[in-house]
Amino acid sequence: MSNLRAALTIAAKDLRQRIRDRSFIVLGVVAPLALALIFNLIMGDLDVDSFDLRYAVVDEDGGAVATQLVAGLEQIEAEGVFMLESGSRTDIEQRVEAGELAAMFVIPDGFTEAVTSGTPATLEVVGSVDAPTSTAIAAAIARGFSANVRAVQLSVATAMATGSTEDPTALAATAATAGEPIALGEVEAATRQLDLATFFIVGMAIFFLFFTVAFGVTSLLEERTEGTMARLAAAPVSRWAILAGKAIVSGVLGIVSMAVLVVASTLIMGADWGDPVGVTVLIVAAVISAMGLMAVVAAFAKTAEQAGNLQAIIAVGLGMLGGVFFPANLGDGLFARLAYISPHRWFVTGLSELAGGDTQDILLHAAALVAVGVVAVLVAAPRLKKAVVA
Amino acid sequence: MLDTYSVGVGETAVSDTVLRVEGISKRFGDLQAVASVTFHINRGETFGLLGPNGAGKTTAISMIAGLLDKDEGSVLLEGEPMDTSSVEARRHIGLVPQELAVYPDLTARENLVFFGRLYELRGRELKTRVDEVLEVIGLADRADDLAKEYSGGMKRRLNIGIGLLHRPHLLILDEPTVGVDPQSRNAILESVEQLSTAGMAVLYTTHYMEEAERLCDRVAIIDEGRIEAEGTRRELVQLVGQKDKVRIDASRALEEAAQAALTVAGVVQATVSDHAVDLIVDDAGAVLPELLAAMTGAGASISAVGVVEPNLEAVFLQLTGKALRD
Numbered sequence: 001m002s003n004l005r006a007a008l009t010i011a012a013k014d015l016r017q018r019i020r021d022r023s024f025i026v027l028g029v030v031a032p033l034a035l036a037l038i039f040n041l042i043m044g045d046l047d048v049d050s051f052d053l054r055y056a057v058v059d060e061d062g063g064a065v066a067t068q069l070v071a072g073l074e075q076i077e078a079e080g081v082f083m084l085e086s087g088s089r090t091d092i093e094q095r096v097e098a099g100e101l102a103a104m105f106v107i108p109d110g111f112t113e114a115v116t117s118g119t120p121a122t123l124e125v126v127g128s129v130d131a132p133t134s135t136a137i138a139a140a141i142a143r144g145f146s147a148n149v150r151a152v153q154l155s156v157a158t159a160m161a162t163g164s165t166e167d168p169t170a171l172a173a174t175a176a177t178a179g180e181p182i183a184l185g186e187v188e189a190a191t192r193q194l195d196l197a198t199f200f201i202v203g204m205a206i207f208f209l210f211f212t213v214a215f216g217v218t219s220l221l222e223e224r225t226e227g228t229m230a231r232l233a234a235a236p237v238s239r240w241a242i243l244a245g246k247a248i249v250s251g252v253l254g255i256v257s258m259a260v261l262v263v264a265s266t267l268i269m270g271a272d273w274g275d276p277v278g279v280t281v282l283i284v285a286a287v288i289s290a291m292g293l294m295a296v297v298a299a300f301a302k303t304a305e306q307a308g309n310l311q312a313i314i315a316v317g318l319g320m321l322g323g324v325f326f327p328a329n330l331g332d333g334l335f336a337r338l339a340y341i342s343p344h345r346w347f348v349t350g351l352s353e354l355a356g357g358d359t360q361d362i363l364l365h366a367a368a369l370v371a372v373g374v375v376a377v378l379v380a381a382p383r384l385k386k387a388v389v390a
Numbered sequence: 391m392l393d394t395y396s397v398g399v400g401e402t403a404v405s406d407t408v409l410r411v412e413g414i415s416k417r418f419g420d421l422q423a424v425a426s427v428t429f430h431i432n433r434g435e436t437f438g439l440l441g442p443n444g445a446g447k448t449t450a451i452s453m454i455a456g457l458l459d460k461d462e463g464s465v466l467l468e469g470e471p472m473d474t475s476s477v478e479a480r481r482h483i484g485l486v487p488q489e490l491a492v493y494p495d496l497t498a499r500e501n502l503v504f505f506g507r508l509y510e511l512r513g514r515e516l517k518t519r520v521d522e523v524l525e526v527i528g529l530a531d532r533a534d535d536l537a538k539e540y541s542g543g544m545k546r547r548l549n550i551g552i553g554l555l556h557r558p559h560l561l562i563l564d565e566p567t568v569g570v571d572p573q574s575r576n577a578i579l580e581s582v583e584q585l586s587t588a589g590m591a592v593l594y595t596t597h598y599m600e601e602a603e604r605l606c607d608r609v610a611i612i613d614e615g616r617i618e619a620e621g622t623r624r625e626l627v628q629l630v631g632q633k634d635k636v637r638i639d640a641s642r643a644l645e646e647a648a649q650a651a652l653t654v655a656g657v658v659q660a661t662v663s664d665h666a667v668d669l670i671v672d673d674a675g676a677v678l679p680e681l682l683a684a685m686t687g688a689g690a691s692i693s694a695v696g697v698v699e700p701n702l703e704a705v706f707l708q709l710t711g712k713a714l715r716d
Contacts, residue, residue, distance in 0.1 A: 009504070009507045009508060013493070013504045016495075016496070016500070017493065017495045017496065226490075226491070227487050227488075227489030227490065227491040228491045228492070228493060230452075230455075230457055230487045230489075231485060232508070233457050234455045234457060234480055234485040235480060235508040236477050236480040236509065236510075237477065237508055
């Protein structure tokens, strides 16, 4: 019997068993999808899209600088960043306290005069205690405006000190409308990172992939402890064919579970995995990586219990390192450098790259995933054949 | 010993010896599990490896089936060398492990089909053979139930059925009746008897003396990895000098009958008790006709004859100094 035929026969038998005992469906599809949904529900409020950016501005000054500030806020509103209302201080304050508005900008009387005369001016931001993040954003906007005012004050002071005879107010208006001396190129973060729903399902998918792929290892050890390995090993098939059969099972289960998760999370959670070709490349590479690491488990574990422990250590350890639970791989510390050995890190960042780029941008990530798998297989290979013993 | 050759179908020379084991040994650390074990099995012969738990039977079988590397020695199966890297030679072996080597999540039919495919049975041949085996092992009416729903005896029968499926030249049964109820046990023993009659060579390991006596044409007594003795049951008994016990129920002239019995060659001892004469003889089968004639001639009226032959357990005790079930 050819090795390939024997391997396929063994794989078909194993797949039938896995589907019949439902463990694959639970670990490969239901668990990652359910956890991603739960995380999304719990953490969903942190999503920028769900912030309550409803602000108001109260202009008690009415001067030129105040008018310019209000115009600036209205321009940001026009760009769709937040909603802006105006009204009396008393009315607006009540609405902020009631939580109807996240924060209010208060331009006090005498603001314009203070700015043009170079004396300290105060721009108040009053925020709702229930919306700290939205209030912080309002405060950041106010600080940005304050920096601009300071620049205008410096310009006017410089002009007057060098003998200018122009009206200071006119000078201030001119300085305020001057263009930025240095234009900063901006890459929108949103184009290089996954939205929250997608991040959670991607993290859970790669995390549980290691458990799904491990079914091949588990089955190998179960055959050993239950005595059927003796029968397989006594049949006219090579030991490599038996191992190949188990590897085929791991690969098929891994790819099927990921494919189901991609489709299900897109339909149920609105996840956006990105370009299908790039996603497919990353999934196949991730499955190869997981199969390699699980081959190490097969080579060194003597019992199903040992294998289960090793699988958990590898899956959880590399998952944490790779930032599937929290972003431990950010920055340039020790953990960030160690994260480069984690397939989870390469998979998640690969999909992030794909979100703002194209398939070519993820080739390095795919190569890194395959490399992890190949190195792991090389480590396991000398002991793998001995794993097929009665 | 020379093999006997005959010309079979297609003019292929076929040896009567299916399995030849020459001096195989295996050591695990300080434990010599198997030491220079040698035996052979002919076609249609059932050969028993009789020994207590831990005697080295399963280790020997593992080396014969190519599951375990030998430290030394050789195994020839149908003339082909057999070791852990042999693939083709395994086609001739049907292994029935001591553990229930069946997949509980598959039905009996699925178990048989899977292993049949590994032995290259296909299509109609596979289906026919699976149906035949299901009939033989008595699971035809439960063929499509999951194996985990079977009783222990049914699982045992399926375990044996898988080993038979591809019509192996050598069937290895490793303690196939351990933990089996008496009814299933009897069914298993009957199946093995039929296989032997059909020409299959059978290697049967057991620590049950009765099974070895019932099934095996020849028996090797193994203990602490060594074969202590090998032969037919009678040869083994004679080897250790065991005698048969004969009780003859009779009336009249018992003393005369006992004296007459002692004149028959092979009769060692004759004792008169109530309405019977108890005798110790070398071989009851050989001396009985002459013995009965002599006692009748002395005037005894014989009503019943009982023979108690020495068993393998007694042989084992004498050879190893311990009971078989230790």
